[in-house]
Amino acid sequence: MRISVIGCGHLGASHAAAMAELGHEVIGVEIDPDKCAVLNTGKSWFYEAGLDDLLARHVPTGRLRFTTDPGAAAAFADLHFIATGTPLREDGRGYDATQVVSAIETLVPLIDRPATIVGKSTVTVGTVATLQRIVTANAKVAGVELVWNPEFLREGHAVQDSLFPDRILVGLTTAAARAAIEEVYAPITARGDIEMVVTDPQTAEVAKAAANSYLAAKISYINAVAEVCDLTGANVDDVAHVMGIDKRIGHAGMRPGLGYGGGCLPKDVAAFAYAAGEMGAAGAAGLLDSVQAVNRGRQYAAVALITQALNSDVCGRTIAFLGGAFKAGTSDVRDSPALRLADRLHQLGATVRLFDPEAQDNARRTHPHLAFADSALDATHEADLVVIATEWPAFTTDPKLPADAAEHVTTRTVVDVRNALDAGPWLAAGWTVHQLGRPTRTPTA
Numbered sequence: 001m002r003i004s005v006i007g008c009g010h011l012g013a014s015h016a017a018a019m020a021e022l023g024h025e026v027i028g029v030e031i032d033p034d035k036c037a038v039l040n041t042g043k044s045w046f047y048e049a050g051l052d053d054l055l056a057r058h059v060p061t062g063r064l065r066f067t068t069d070p071g072a073a074a075a076f077a078d079l080h081f082i083a084t085g086t087p088l089r090e091d092g093r094g095y096d097a098t099q100v101v102s103a104i105e106t107l108v109p110l111i112d113r114p115a116t117i118v119g120k121s122t123v124t125v126g127t128v129a130t131l132q133r134i135v136t137a138n139a140k141v142a143g144v145e146l147v148w149n150p151e152f153l154r155e156g157h158a159v160q161d162s163l164f165p166d167r168i169l170v171g172l173t174t175a176a177a178r179a180a181i182e183e184v185y186a187p188i189t190a191r192g193d194i195e196m197v198v199t200d201p202q203t204a205e206v207a208k209a210a211a212n213s214y215l216a217a218k219i220s221y222i223n224a225v226a227e228v229c230d231l232t233g234a235n236v237d238d239v240a241h242v243m244g245i246d247k248r249i250g251h252a253g254m255r256p257g258l259g260y261g262g263g264c265l266p267k268d269v270a271a272f273a274y275a276a277g278e279m280g281a282a283g284a285a286g287l288l289d290s291v292q293a294v295n296r297g298r299q300y301a302a303v304a305l306i307t308q309a310l311n312s313d314v315c316g317r318t319i320a321f322l323g324g325a326f327k328a329g330t331s332d333v334r335d336s337p338a339l340r341l342a343d344r345l346h347q348l349g350a351t352v353r354l355f356d357p358e359a360q361d362n363a364r365r366t367h368p369h370l371a372f373a374d375s376a377l378d379a380t381h382e383a384d385l386v387v388i389a390t391e392w393p394a395f396t397t398d399p400k401l402p403a404d405a406a407e408h409v410t411t412r413t414v415v416d417v418r419n420a421l422d423a424g425p426w427l428a429a430g431w432t433v434h435q436l437g438r439p440t441r442t443p444t445a
């Protein structure tokens with residue numbers, strides 16, 4: 001099928017590449033000429049595991065190409081995915097839908113034959129109805145359909161999740177739209193192992209918001225339990241394990257730490273909380289406000305743990321700070337809990353020496369006042385403390401790092417605010433290990 005993807009950011013570039021991999025002919029439209037130029041070299045402008053491999057495979061053959069010109073997409077494609085951003089409004093009152101509205105207002109008048117527009121961006125309930133009116137008002141031909149197809153991919157697994165999604169959710173109202181969606185996703189549904197849920201647009205909108213908010217709630221729940229563990233001497237990892245054995249609870253998303261971040265969960269929970277409050281769903285709004293309050297509190301819990309580990313306040317101390325990405329597997333630093341913590345420690349007077357294997361340039365751009373190291377080992381040079389702030393395997397499971405870093409630091413103290421560390425090699429190399437919600441562990445003989 002000939003398709004376009006409008007907006008080639010973290011979602012759109014991954015989706016465009018996956019669609020090419022599934023056999024479609026794809027044109028990506030990206031308004032930013034610099035991002036577009038990079039994508040046309042067969043590489044991504046951000047790090048996402050496996051994405052460069054797909055771009056390198058499909059850009060040189062012409063199966064996948066990128067342009068800044070929406071007219072080229074209108075002329076080429078019969079189905080148009082919309083993957084532009086929906087950031088939180090500056091006043092916090094729900095999403096700023098400007099990018100989505102503008103993409104649709106630009107594209108629709110350029111379409112000269114029946115076509116299907118498929119929104120993937122995350123939007124508030126009621127947005128699709130508004131966009132449908134915009135499509136109807138701007139269409140020059142009959143048969144321009146609007147469908148909403150919320151995306152559930154996880155950054156760091158975007159390629160895998162696009163090719164092998166858990167489910168496909170579509171909100172639509174006509175048989176023609178359904179036929180187009182079934183055709184574009186046929187290479188996935190033909191495998192017979194995933195469910196395509198076809199529903200009305202408002203159900204699709206609420207289902208996406210509800211799913212992301214549930215994931216955030218699960219993270220905040222185990223973090224709230226970690227607070228109790230800190231006060232009682234209980235071990236939150238064991239508590240989470242016991243809870244997760246229950247099939248109704250499960251282990252996924254049950255790792256306590258700094259809380260959720262990134263370009264999706266924080267804004268999606270905030271927007272859903274705001275929308276629920278506005279429509280008078282007081283229970284939902286209150287619950288989601290608590291989820292957010294617990295998440296905000298994680299930074300203070302981390303500072304308290306670091307202070308306890310140093311046995312003094314952080315002012316004047318040097319901290320090797322490993323991690324800047326909001327999670328491992330991506331270079332994305334949007335709403336990164338790691339950078340928020342680094343910033344707080346800097347404000348409190350610490351010298352924060354940061355290293356991240358993929359997000360270093362983005363962190364340097366957004367937080368130029370921090371110090372930066374060329375490697376994890378370099379960051380530990382004469383440091384008073386090591387903080388593991390993003391769960392990259394190079395920090396958490398590489399047995400060489402604790403042994404090598406032990407020779408560089410003034411004190412062998414590591415604070416793992418992601419609860420992801422394989423502590424054995426650190427303890428064996430003489431380190432004291434602190435984690436949120438767990439008793440401190442001292443070196444093994």
Ligand SMILES: NC(=O)c1ccc[n+]([C@@H]2O[C@H](COP(=O)([O-])OP(=O)(O)OC[C@H]3O[C@@H](n4cnc5c(N)ncnc54)[C@H](O)[C@@H]3O)[C@@H](O)[C@H]2O)c1
Binds near residue numbers: 099106
């Ligand atoms: N990032 C994810 O993992 C993810 C997962 C699920 C859902 N989503 C949702 O997908 C949407 C996009 O998220 P993202 O993280 O990819 O954002 P992003 O900011 O990384 O990407 C958006 C891209 O759209 C481009 N753009 C804006 N207006 C345009 C226009 N008129 N024409 C062409 N390009 C335009 C921007 O330059 C940018 O590159 C959001 O609604 C988000 O909530 C994202």
